[in-house]
Amino acid sequence: MMKIRVLVLALAVCAAPAAYAASGDASVGKKKSAPCAACHGAEGVSASPEFPNLAGQYADYLETSLKHYKNGKRKNPIMAEQVKNLSSKDMMDLAAFFASQRGLQIKY
Amino acid sequence: MHPARLLAALVIAAAAPAFAAGDAAAGKTKVFQCQGCHGISDWKTAFPEVYRVPKLGGQKPAYLVAALKAYKKGERDFATMRAMVADMSDKDMEDIAAYYGAQAVTTAERK
Numbered sequence: 001m002m003k004i005r006v007l008v009l010a011l012a013v014c015a016a017p018a019a020y021a022a023s024g025d026a027s028v029g030k031k032k033s034a035p036c037a038a039c040h041g042a043e044g045v046s047a048s049p050e051f052p053n054l055a056g057q058y059a060d061y062l063e064t065s066l067k068h069y070k071n072g073k074r075k076n077p078i079m080a081e082q083v084k085n086l087s088s089k090d091m092m093d094l095a096a097f098f099a100s101q102r103g104l105q106i107k108y
Numbered sequence: 109m110h111p112a113r114l115l116a117a118l119v120i121a122a123a124a125p126a127f128a129a130g131d132a133a134a135g136k137t138k139v140f141q142c143q144g145c146h147g148i149s150d151w152k153t154a155f156p157e158v159y160r161v162p163k164l165g166g167q168k169p170a171y172l173v174a175a176l177k178a179y180k181k182g183e184r185d186f187a188t189m190r191a192m193v194a195d196m197s198d199k200d201m202e203d204i205a206a207y208y209g210a211q212a213v214t215t216a217e218r219k
Contacts, residue, residue: 045213046168046171048168049168049169049170049171050168050170050171050174051168051171052167052168052171052175053166053167053168053213055213056163056166056213057162057163058150058159058160058161058162058163060159060160061159061160061161061162063159064157064159068184068185073184073185073186074178074183074184074185075178075183075184076178076183103166103213104162104163104164104165104166104167104213105163105165105166105211106146106147106148106149106163106165107146107147107163107164107165107166107207107208107211108143108147
């Protein structure tokens with residue numbers, strides 16, 4: 001009986017939805033964002049037409065993009081260099097910071 | 109700015125191909141396939157990873173064109189977007205980018 005209860009509990013824990021999106025800390029991300037600012041602007045609004053705005057973008061999209069630069073699913077020499085030493089936590093924090101800025105919008 | 113980063117930025121800027129400005133009005137007639145995902149708030153991809161598809165309103169047109177071309181060249185690995193760009197001409201990409209970038213983001217005030 002005990003074993004079944006433990007099993008049920010374990011299954012319930014597994015079935016619980018994984019924490020949605022990034023659980024990054026925007027204030028920590030801000031501190032880590034200095035290197036990003038050179039191209040993407042201090043608050044995620046880029047001064048150059050070549051570099052994307054990050055302000056207001058979805059955090060989980062930003063985090064996925066950073067991961068893809070790191071694992072090679074996206075190939076870009078500049079970004080590959082930038083993400084080389086970023087941990088998963090760094091990526092989540094940076095994503096949370098830029099997502100918290102006002103900027104990009106849904107356009108239909 | 110760190111000298112290496114400045115140099116990198118300058119190299120990129122110098123290497124950037126001439127960017128032709130698209131026609132936002134023409135772009136409006138070409139985005140019907142984009143809207144199914146990018147026009148819906150919080151729309152998520154389901155495969156192979158789950159995350160919200162990016163907001164495009166106010167994005168830099170030159171960046172959007174570069175991203176579309178990267179999908180076409182295989183420098184970005186996402187099957188849905190590769191299928192979307194397969195039949196797009198450079199002009200289509202420029203027009204679509206102009207449409208989405210028409211409302212430029214100029215402020216970064218905190219929410």
